[in-house]
Amino acid sequence: MKKSKSLTIRYTEKEDAKIRKGAEKSGMTASEYVRRASLNSRTRVRKIPEEKVRMISQTQASLNDLMIMEENGSEPSEAIKLKIKEIQEGLNNIWTLLS
Structure with missing residues (x-):
């Protein structure tokens, strides 16, 4: 299949060495190695519970109210x-829930 898309990523020298070593051991190019590793790996998707989203929204609304009060002198x-x-x-409640 013809590849028509590209993606630029940033990583450290140490990560680069690890990627290149893994690719070499696998007999692949670094691109193929990263592509296969990312597409075949299981990743954990974090979903923020509604309760936490509500608390964050309420805290943001309080901050907005405070800013308006300050701007009005x-x-x-x-x-x-x-x-x-x-x-x-x-904020204390949010940190407690996220812990």
Whole structure:
């Protein structure tokens, strides 16, 4: 099959040496070796649970509210302090869920 697509990737010198060594041992070019390794390997797809997405969205909304308050010249009022506390709690909850 004619190959008509290309992909540029970046990797370290150490990774390059490992790829080239593996390709040589397998009797393939580096391109063929990487292509086969990537297409034939099993990768784990991470899906973020809806609960985590909701928490991240709520925290982002709180940050947006805080930025609007700051842009409007609001003094550090109780409302701003409350938003900061909400953001801190939201971030702590996110880190707990991701752990």
